[in-house]
């Protein structure tokens with residue numbers, strides 16, 4: 234069985250965290266009453282046979298049976314696909330679009346395979362107090378971490394580097410910026426810097442900015458919370474303009 238049918242939130246948490254580093258995780262939200270899900274379920278089964286299981290993990294979620302998971306991803310329609318790489322949402326597809334789905338899967342699963350060969354996964358801890366960096370991270374050269382950061386800041390058009398996750402921010406500043414993005418209905422990918430001490434410290438140099446949250450749009454550093462607030466005050470259409 235290559236597509237795993239999610240039965241509980243615990244199982245979902247386990248499958249999205251355990252051995253997930255450098256794997257592409259594809260979440261497929263569906264509902265029994267939605268006809269387009271029938272064809273997309275078949276597409277998913279077929280393509281899941283063709284990709285290497287060590288590169289991609291497919292999870293199928295009945296949005297009606299698991300509202301707690303659908304709410305986490307703010308699913309308002311089905312079918313809906315969420316692609317996750319190293320704790321970051323890198324792509325979302327709303328609706329039944331097999332072509333778009335297959336294309337995204339090809340691009341992202343290749344990226345996962347090469348990441349698995351080259352890079353290290355994020356640390357599994359999300360504990361704010363944990364400060365030690367692992368041996369693996371110490372091995373990463375400056376060149377390697379910069380290459381990884383370059384990819385990360387471009388992982389989604391809007392990338393938020395924050396403490397914790399949007400559903401569980403671990404700092405008030407990060408929480409506020411998530412609130413602002415949601416208020417402006419901006420879709421964003423995120424990276425929990427508490428899970429990777431090397432990213433946490435190196436991104437400060439990379440962005441030339443000492444704190445988190447940090448927001449990137451189209452690969453360009455925008456600022457922290459105060460800067461984003463000021464930018465919106467100056468230009469209420471700030472996000473639309475920055476995203477152009």
Ligand SMILES: N[C@@H](CCC(=O)N[C@@H](CS)C(=O)NCC(=O)O)C(=O)O
Pocket residue numbers: 396404406433443444445446457458459460
């Ligand atoms: N005024 C700042 C607030 C952010 C801030 O002070 N963040 C601190 C505490 S959460 C931080 O990231 N410190 C560095 C670190 O924890 O590595 C902003 O506009 O973003």
